Amino acid sequence: MKKFTKLLLTSLIFIICFSSYSYAGSKKVVDGQDLLTDKQEQELTKRINDIVSKYETDVVIVNMPVTRMYIGDYSEYTDLFDDYSSENNFSAYAEYDPPATDANGKTYKTPEEFSDDFFDYNNYGIAKNGSKSDDDKSGLLYFVSMDLRWYHLSTKGEAIEIFDDNAIDDMGGAVVKNLGKDKSNSYYISCKQVLDDIEYILEKHASGKTYSTDYRLSRFKPNIIVLIVLFGIALLSGYIVVEGYKSDMNTNLGSTVASDYIMKNSFKLTTKNDTFVSTNTAKVRIPTDSGTRSGGGGGHYSSTHVSSSGSHHGGGGGRF
Amino acid sequence: MALLNYRCPGCDAVLEFDSSSQKLSCKYCDGVFDIGDVKKYNEQFTDEMVEIEEVPLDDTESEESTDWTDEESKKLKAYVCPSCAAQIVADENTAATFCVYCGNATILPKQFEGMLKPDFVIPFKINKDEAVKKLKEFYKGKKLLPDAFEEENAIQKLTGVYVPFWLFDCNTHTKAEFDATKVKTWSDSKYNYTKTDRYLVTREGDLAFNHVPADGSKKADDKYMQSIEPFDFDEMKEFNMAYLSGYLADKYDVEAKDMKSFVDSRIKNTVNSSFTGSVSGYSSVRTKSINCQIQDKKTSYAFLPVWMLNTKYNDELYTFAMNGQTGKIAGTLPIDKGKYNKYLWTKTIIVFAILTVLYLLIGRWLF
Numbered sequence: 001m002k003k004f005t006k007l008l009l010t011s012l013i014f015i016i017c018f019s020s021y022s023y024a025g026s027k028k029v030v031d032g033q034d035l036l037t038d039k040q041e042q043e044l045t046k047r048i049n050d051i052v053s054k055y056e057t058d059v060v061i062v063n064m065p066v067t068r069m070y071i072g073d074y075s076e077y078t079d080l081f082d083d084y085s086s087e088n089n090f091s092a093y094a095e096y097d098p099p100a101t102d103a104n105g106k107t108y109k110t111p112e113e114f115s116d117d118f119f120d121y122n123n124y125g126i127a128k129n130g131s132k133s134d135d136d137k138s139g140l141l142y143f144v145s146m147d148l149r150w151y152h153l154s155t156k157g158e159a160i161e162i163f164d165d166n167a168i169d170d171m172g173g174a175v176v177k178n179l180g181k182d183k184s185n186s187y188y189i190s191c192k193q194v195l196d197d198i199e200y201i202l203e204k205h206a207s208g209k210t211y212s213t214d215y216r217l218s219r220f221k222p223n224i225i226v227l228i229v230l231f232g233i234a235l236l237s238g239y240i241v242v243e244g245y246k247s248d249m250n251t252n253l254g255s256t257v258a259s260d261y262i263m264k265n266s267f268k269l270t271t272k273n274d275t276f277v278s279t280n281t282a283k284v285r286i287p288t289d290s291g292t293r294s295g296g297g298g299g300h301y302s303s304t305h306v307s308s309s310g311s312h313h314g315g316g317g318g319r320f
Numbered sequence: 321m322a323l324l325n326y327r328c329p330g331c332d333a334v335l336e337f338d339s340s341s342q343k344l345s346c347k348y349c350d351g352v353f354d355i356g357d358v359k360k361y362n363e364q365f366t367d368e369m370v371e372i373e374e375v376p377l378d379d380t381e382s383e384e385s386t387d388w389t390d391e392e393s394k395k396l397k398a399y400v401c402p403s404c405a406a407q408i409v410a411d412e413n414t415a416a417t418f419c420v421y422c423g424n425a426t427i428l429p430k431q432f433e434g435m436l437k438p439d440f441v442i443p444f445k446i447n448k449d450e451a452v453k454k455l456k457e458f459y460k461g462k463k464l465l466p467d468a469f470e471e472e473n474a475i476q477k478l479t480g481v482y483v484p485f486w487l488f489d490c491n492t493h494t495k496a497e498f499d500a501t502k503v504k505t506w507s508d509s510k511y512n513y514t515k516t517d518r519y520l521v522t523r524e525g526d527l528a529f530n531h532v533p534a535d536g537s538k539k540a541d542d543k544y545m546q547s548i549e550p551f552d553f554d555e556m557k558e559f560n561m562a563y564l565s566g567y568l569a570d571k572y573d574v575e576a577k578d579m580k581s582f583v584d585s586r587i588k589n590t591v592n593s594s595f596t597g598s599v600s601g602y603s604s605v606r607t608k609s610i611n612c613q614i615q616d617k618k619t620s621y622a623f624l625p626v627w628m629l630n631t632k633y634n635d636e637l638y639t640f641a642m643n644g645q646t647g648k649i650a651g652t653l654p655i656d657k658g659k660y661n662k663y664l665w666t667k668t669i670i671v672f673a674i675l676t677v678l679y680l681l682i683g684r685w686l687f
Contacts, residue, residue, distance in 0.1 A: 220683040222676075230675040231668075238668035242660060245463045249653040252641075254543040257593070258532045258586040260550035266491075266528035267594060274500070277518040284512045 028052075030118075032064035033146050035187040044188075047195050055202040057159050058126045058139030061191050062118055066147050111317055115143040115154035116307035125156050134311045142194045143317070144179070144187065151175050152317030153194075155302075160314035162205045163198075164302040168316045170217040171197045177219075179320040212300040325402055325426060326565050329353060329361040334403065334424045336566030339444040339644075344562055355562045401426065413537070416482065416561075416569035427561050431571040438559040440487070440622035442551055444480055444567065444644045451478055451627040454647045455640065463663060466633070466656040473631050480644060482564055482623035483545065484536040484572035487553075488583045489529065489618040496523045496595045496610040500602040521599050527591055531556075533624065534579035536572035540626070541639070542582075547650030548643040551624055555645065559623065569623060576619045588612050 028048040029041050036044070048059045109117065118141065119125065125137025138157030144150070153171060155163050163171075171194060178190035197217055209215055302314045326335045328346040335358060338345035345352045399408045401419040408419050408426060415431035418424060432438065446454070452475055459470050498521040505514050531553045535545035557563070591612045599605050625644025630637060633654050640651035 216685075218684045220680075222680060222683065226679065227676065230679060231672050234668045234672035234675055237671050238664050238666075241667050242464075242664045245663060246655060246660070248462055249464055249655055250651075251458075252544055252547045252650040252652050255546040255549055256586060256589055258529055258583075258590045259593070261529050261532045261553075262590065262594070263528040263530045266526065267598075268527075269523055269525035269598060271495075271522055271524035272598075273520075273522040275520045275522075277520050279515065279517045282514040282516075284514075286507065286510060286512055 027122075028060055030060070030062040030064070032062065035063055035144075035146065036191075040188050044191055044195065047192075051195065051199055051202065052126065055199075055206065056126050056128055056138070057162070057198075057202060058124045058137070059195070059198055060119065060124050060139065060141040061194070062115070062141060063144040063146065063187065064114070066145055111143060111145060111148070111150045111152040112154070112305075112313075112315075113308065115141050115152045115315070115317075116156075116305075116311075116313045117309065118143070119154055119156055119313070120307055120309040120311055127157070134309070137311075140198060140315075142175075142191065144175075144190070146187070149179075149320055150317060151179065151190075151320055153315045155314040156311065160302050160304055160312065162211070163201060163314065164211050164300050165314075165316065166212045166216065166300070167197075167201055168314070170219075172316060172318060174217075174219060176318065176320040210300050325424060326358050326362055326562055329358065334565075336425050337443065337563050339447045342443055342445075344565060355560055358562060359560070399426075399428075411570075413539075413570040413573050414568075415571045416564040416567055418566075418568075425566040427564055427569075429561065431569075432559075432561060436571055437621075438484070438623050439620040440556045441482070441559045441563045442553070442556050442622070442624050442645050443563045444625040445555070446625075446627070446642070446644055446647050448478060448480065448627075450647070451480075451642055451644075452476070454642060455627075455629065455649065458640075458649045458651075459653070462653055464655045464659050465653050466659075469633050469654060472633055475629065475631070477631070478627050478629045480567040481540075481626050481628050482567055482569035483540045483626045484570060485533045485545075485622050485624045486536050486572070486574075486576040486579055486583075487531040487533055487620045487622050488576075488580075488587075489531060489616075489620070490587065491526060491528045491615045492587060492591050492612055493526055493615060494524065494591050494595055494610060494612045497521070497608040498523075498596070498599050499606045499608055500599060501604045502601075503603040519602070521602075521605070523595050523598055525595075527594055529587055529590075531620075531622075532583050532586060533622075534576075534583050536574045536576070536579070536621070537570050538573050539570060540628075540641075544639065544641040544650045545626070548626065548641050548646075548648050551643065551645055556622065564623070567625075572621065576621075584614060587614060 029036070029044050031041055044061060048061070051057070051059055119139065120134075124141065125139040127133070127136040128138070136157050138159045139155070140159045140163060141152075141154040143152040143154065151172065153163070153168050153175075155168070174193050174197065175190050178186050178193055180186075183189075200217065201211060204211070204215060303316075304312050304314045307313050326344060327333070328335050328349060328351055330346060330351040331349040333346055333348040335344040335346050335353065337343075338352065341352055343352050343354055344358050397410050397412060397414070399410065400406070401408050401422060401424060403424040404419060404422040406419055406421040408417060410417050410428070413431070414428060416425070416427045419426060455475060455478065456470070459465055459473075500519045500521045502517040502519070503514065504517075505512065507513060531551075533545075533549065533551060535542045592607075592610055595610060596605065596607060627642040627644050629640045629642075631640075632638070636654070638651065638654065640649060642649045
């Protein structure tokens with residue numbers, strides 16, 4: 001009987017845990033810094049749900065003030081962090097200011113740690129083919145901390161493979177550009193851009209195309225000045241061609257030479273002196289190339305790391 | 321002043337020079353005769369020839385009564401056609417012409433007497449049909465030519481003219497000095513090196529010219545006559561009036577000495593480029609001095625064959641000259657402004673479209 005009670009209790013806990021997972025994983029936009037209007041939040045959530053149902057890859061948008069990134073301080077977010085265990089003791093290193101440990105002795109998580117943990121402990125990610133392995137839960141999390149001016153894109157599962165290092169870099173480039181504008185809606189615009197990119201890359205992936213090797217995201221917008229210059233070049237080349245036609249119209253060119261009437265073999269040189277006068281050698285230092293050029297990531301490659309929960313993540317981030 | 325017709329030994333009709341056979345041919349009996357034979361046959365008519373006299377200029381026969389000005393009438397001369405007795409009007413320089421009424425080829429031997437006797441002639445090699453064909457080919461493929469130009473062209477008015485030319489033969493002796501450099505560049509890990517060797521190059525030598533032509537007629541435009549050059553003087557013949565039969569010809573009215581400075585400049589230009597061309601193997605060559613002396617100058621007088629066409633389009637006169645030996649054409653064609661703009665904009669749009677597509681493709685790939 002005691003054994004039965006133990007079993008019942010275990011399964012009860014399991015059921016409770018499971019239900020909380022499904023609840024947490026369903027919130028796709030977590031606006032911790034209140035950067036979005038309700039309407040924008042709804043729009044983004046709808047787009048994410050469309051992407052999730054179409055491509056079976058989870059997408060999460062999170063922004064959080066640095067004060068919510070303390071280790072062990074998740075009291076206000078218990079609904080989201082309910083499985084967040086206090087026994088996790090993250091390493092205190094930080095890639096950012098303010099310092100990893102503040103005056104009150106609280107330890108910050110790095111944006112990467114925070115993003116990965118947020119994803120893992122809130123049970124985001126969709127596993128295909130009924131796989132139970134945590135590492136098979138595929139998804140991408142776009143994290144921004146406005147007060148840190150830091151963004152991070154965290155991938156997990158199949159998404160690590162789909163969004164390779166170049167994809168993360170290219171998406172991050174757009175994030176930095178959008179957030180750098182510091183306009184009231186720049187965060188919203190950056191979210192839309194990230195979703196556009198995610199959808200584009202997932203669509204390409206569905207048609208069998210691999211990022212880096214088959215294609216790259218293009219931020220290219222035709223420049224009107226370049227087009228005007230090109231038109232000028234076109235007009236000039238058209239003018240040269242038509243002036244060529246025009247010169248064909250005139251064969252009355254006269255002649256100022258008599259080379260046709262040189263008597264054969266009459267050119268005789270009696271003196272032919274080539275006298276050396278002087279020499280001069282100039283020596284110019286070759287400018288050294290001080291800057292090093294980065295290779296720019298040619299092939300498809302995804303770097304990964306292991307998060308606090310022990311699962312594998314990919315992605316990257318940086319300042320904006 | 322007398323007129324001369326070369327008569328056919330077969331039927332006594334007037335013979336004309338046939339450029340394809342290079343002989344005299346008869347339009348009426350299809351006979352073809354050697355120039356020497358015809359000359360011999362025609363010697364018996366010499367007396368008869370003298371009888372035809374220059375007559376006072378008479379404009380009463382003309383339907384449109386033309387009043388000749390004094391100056392014009394001084395330059396114009398009238399003859400009676402030995403064939404049909406009509407009046408042949410010619411100017412003071414005319415040496416060969418036709419009767420406008422019966423088409424008889426007529427030569428005025430007085431224009432070739434004494435100092436006026438040409439030394440050489442290059443006979444026509446291209447006949448009128450070939451000349452018309454060549455002119456049509458010249459029009460073809462000219463993208464800016466107005467469509468109506470050829471239709472309105474009185475191409476059949478193409479006229480064969482022997483133009484009087486002065487031919488200059490000379491030797492030249494030239495001394496020239498050049499500054500020349502040889503430049504070598506190389507580099508090691510730290511430096512780029514440029515080695516410049518300077519040379520003083522001297523050249524002295526001779527160059528001879530044969531038959532540099534200069535137009536001896538005021539009527540023929542000098543530039544046109546230069547543009548249809550060169551003539552092949554290997555085909556040049558001793559002068560014989562018989563070659564002129566069937567063509568127009570004028571005696572010279574520009575003296576050889578008046579053309580001297582122009583011919584000298586052509587020769588000097590050619591000497592300069594020949595001597596500059598003899599300095600080779602250098603990175604740069606700058607001419608310091610060229611001193612060219614023209615020696616042993618000899619001048620001869622020759623008739624060279626030219627097809628001329630004067631035609632009007634939109635009330636403007638267009639002149640074409642064709643080398644009667646080689647078929648080379650000189651002339652300025654009218655330009656259709658509509659076609660010019662059409663080509664300009666279609667080419668521009670095509671190039672712009674290609675450039676834009678390339679820009680978008682490269683842009684998408686790079687950014």
